[in-house]
Amino acid sequence: MTSLRTKTFNFLVKSLIKPLASNSDLTAERFRKIQAFDKKHAHKLKLPKGAIEESTHLNNVPTLMIKKDKPYQQTNSIILYLHGGGYLFGSPHGYKRLTWPIAKQCDMPMAILDYRMAPDHVYPSALEDSIAAYKALLEQGYSSIFIMGDSAGGNLTLATLLKINQLKLTPPCAAVAISPWADLSMSGASAVYNMKNDPYIPGGPKQIEVAKLYAGNTPLDDPLLSPAFADYRGITTPLKITVGGPEVLLDDAKRVAESASKAGVEVDFKIWPDMAHVFPLFRFLPEGKACAKEIVDFIIHHQSQQLASEKALSA
Secondary structure, three states: OOOOHHHHHOOOOOHHHHHHHHHHHOOHHHHHHHHHHHHHHHHHOOOOOOOOEEEEEEOEEEEEEEEEOOOOOOOOOOEEEEEEOOOOOOOOHHHHHHHHHHHHOOOOOEEEEOOOOOOOOOHHHHHHHHHHHHHHHOOOOOEEEEEEEHHHHHHHHHHHHHHHHHHOHHHOEEEEEOOOOOOOOOOOOOHOOOOOOOOOOOHHHHHHHHHHHHOOOOOOOOOOOOOOHHOOOOOOOEEEEEEEEEOOHHHHHHHHHHHHHHOOOEEEEEEEEOOOOHHOOOOOHHHHHHHHHHHHHHHHHHHHHHHHHHHHOOO
């Protein structure tokens, strides 16, 4: 049964936020202003007590490292987080408070990537950055790397997995895609039948306008741009996908889960009824907190498997 808090949240967002998103002027200049505002103010957000942040670079890609203020028991594990925002807004500083609880419960540091975004940096800029960062983590000796992202960051998580497979790099330990925007062409059925149900993503022509700002001259059904169209054969990384039932992106998640499963990928897929886009990041919602715990359990489980494998090999 959906909690009263979630019902209230969905009502408020649908009443106040969705109309603004639906009627906004989605020009390149508008998104440049949003990015400038974020850059000016998001760094002022403070992490909770016990957490520290460090600005660094992974193969020249700006990155915000968030971690606890005490040494970690396991020093070879890390989460590479790819933030959402339609490839047009969002930042590590804007996400650090949302993602810190997951990093804390997993007991490992999190590298939130400040990848290049549209409109000034089109595809494949973000993918180039995520691959460069992943290579840097491998070079630094991390053997248990987890890639996670939400929305456009969920798209980038999937594209990064596919590219890692193409490049024959050591695969990550596991990956998590939260409400992934996996089809930038918005061809899934839910892009139509959930337009009125989705609490705050408008969908429709405006969503495709946003997609084209990032895609540039690349067709929207290119598999590395829209991983819903990809072939997942050869992927050995366990994948967790979570999505809300009313989302316009519901079919994006479904199609990836089905394609990956058919290709032999270990997929943990769950649809949460009545839940809005990227809800696991909203821990004030009971369902968001419960889903975040499932994500943490998934990561810890695969970290334990990796550690056991490494121990067996060294014996």
